[in-house]
Amino acid sequence: MHDDTNSTTESTRRAHLKAVSALVAGASIAGCAGDDGATDEPDGADATGTGPTETAEGSQRATPTPDPTATETQAETTAMAESTPPSASYSVTIPPAGTVTFESVPETWVAENASWADMGVALGLGKPSAVVLTGEYRTWQYEDIPGLSTSKSGMTSLWQDGISKELLYDIDADVHFIDPNYMINLIPNWDEADVAEVSEGVGPFCGNTSFSTYPWHEGYPYLSLYEATEKVAQVFQRTDRYEALRALHDEVISGVDERLPPESDRPAIGLVSPASTEPEEFYPYRLGETTAYKHWHDLGVSDAFDGTDIASFTSDRGSIDYESLLEVDPEVLVLYTDQHRPRSDFRSTYLEFMREHSAAGQLTAVRNGDVYPAGGMYQGPIANLAKTERAAAQLYPDEFGRDERLYDRQRIADIVAGRHGEN
Structure with missing residues (x-):
């Protein structure tokens, strides 16, 4: 479980990274916990349709160790050391979590899947501490980008015949870009109380499952790729990078469309x-x-x-x-x-x-x-x-x-x- 010997500095930082109390108790999540087609595995996590089977790298809890062969970009290795917190608290509204308030910029994070992980990398955050399935995070797209690495060394796979609260406490991330309803509806033995506990004791759940459709998602909007990326940018106060990414995307797609x-x-x-x-x-x-x-x-x-x-x-x-x-x-x-x-x-x-x-x-x-x-x-x-x-x-x-x-x-x-x- 969580290490009670953490420093006073860490405790203070953790205290400042609490979501508003309505995070999981509000109407946006209430009523969405019905099990319409819930399974004993994270639906859609494995595109082969065989369930959350993992490669060897992700089948056990990862021990974060450095990769001596990886050449990481300066942004990827030092992004979390950047000290650009706002002078006052700020809030980000992300459905279905609602309004999440931060007193300082998060330093560590977890992603539901490779979509959110790639958003963070694109914003200069480096790779997340964990994703639900590391085997489903494909990194080939980084091979020819100067400074980026395809390595997933040290990344934890959350799915280990389920997702345990103990593991989330152990990872101790400031923010989880995981849809709370994903946890409630698709992960065995999770309910609203569990999401509320981890949100309060570790860090908020403020993702939005948008790669596929689900019955339990009908009460709130699916975010587009760039809507979700903008939310990550707002949480980490990197909206300038989001705007630069969006401009690049729009130029590329416009050029493709013309041809x-x-x-x-x-x-x-x-x-x-x-x-x-x-x-x-x-x-x-x-x-x-x-x-x-x-x-x-x-x-x-x-x-x-x-x-x-x-x-x-x-x-x-x-x-x-x-x-x-x-x-x-x-x-x-x-x-x-x-x-x-x-x-x-x-x-x-x-x-x-x-x-x-x-x-x-x-x-x-x-x-x-x-x-x-x-x-x-x-x-x-x-x-x-x-x-x-x-x-x-x-x-x-x-x-x-x-x-x-x-x-x-x-x-x-x-x-x-x-x-x-x-x-």
């Missing part, structure tokens, strides 16, 4: 997750309006499953086989896979198997080689730009070259490091 082919020439994609690397079964996903599908909408594609009775895996946990896929016969298949794979590895693992399969080989997408990785479901500002760039080259190779860069990596590095205002 898209006519709507009649844009493909309908089938978004699925294979049950294995030699799949006979797939978990289908519909192109919803939540953050998981932002880049597909920006690229103007349509959903191949429109007009069918195929429901999203996030709704009914159902699956489809090759017979069902052949009835739809998507022009393009994009796969949520168990891990990030380079292009050659992806094609040798999935596409070659499907080409040799008697049923899969009949699919138009397989015959034409239009089977591509979708990445993970989660995306913050950096991941979104990376996914948009990759998907543009996959879907429209005549317009966007495979090696074309649609966004400036150095500009991202400058924003992360707080150099975006320099001439």
Whole structure:
């Protein structure tokens, strides 16, 4: 449990980081705890549909140790040492938590998933102390950004056959970017009282689960990717970096939109997750309006499953086989896979198997080689730009070259490091 020997300074800081008392007791959460399809695992956490299975790095509680091979950006290693607190308390309103008041800028944080983690990295906060599943935090998008590291060394996976309050006390984060209703509805043995206890004893829960839709989310809005990023920026008093990120995003997407082919020439994609690397079964996903599908909408594609009775895996946990896929016969298949794979590895693992399969080989997408990785479901500002760039080259190779860069990596590095205002 929490170490009672912490210094007076730490105790004072902790006392200043309390949410208003209405955080979890208010009407925004009351009435949302009904278990409409709750499971014994965090829904949607594993895009393969197999539940919250972890890689070895995240299956046990992580012991924070330095990674001698990682080269971290100055912003990532020193961001928490920045001392720019406001002269007075400030409040941020984040549904469903409501208004959360801070007497000083938080120093440590936890993210529900890779979307929130990527938001923090983009704002120069470094990576969070923990996420629900470290195996689902894919960091390939940092590989070619100067100063950023793909390392997750020392990051804790909260999911360990559930999420324990003891672990959250042990991590002792100032703020949890986790939707309180996510904890109440999807995590076993959690209720409003547990959320209130940890909010008061450790730090507030002020996330918003927006990568997919849920029945318990109907009473408050889903945040867009940049609405959520702005909330993180407000909490950490880094709205200038948010504005710089948003400006970069708008420029990139505007440029992409100008180059898209006519709507009649844009493909309908089938978004699925294979049950294995030699799949006979797939978990289908519909192109919803939540953050998981932002880049597909920006690229103007349509959903191949429109007009069918195929429901999203996030709704009914159902699956489809090759017979069902052949009835739809998507022009393009994009796969949520168990891990990030380079292009050659992806094609040798999935596409070659499907080409040799008697049923899969009949699919138009397989015959034409239009089977591509979708990445993970989660995306913050950096991941979104990376996914948009990759998907543009996959879907429209005549317009966007495979090696074309649609966004400036150095500009991202400058924003992360707080150099975006320099001439």
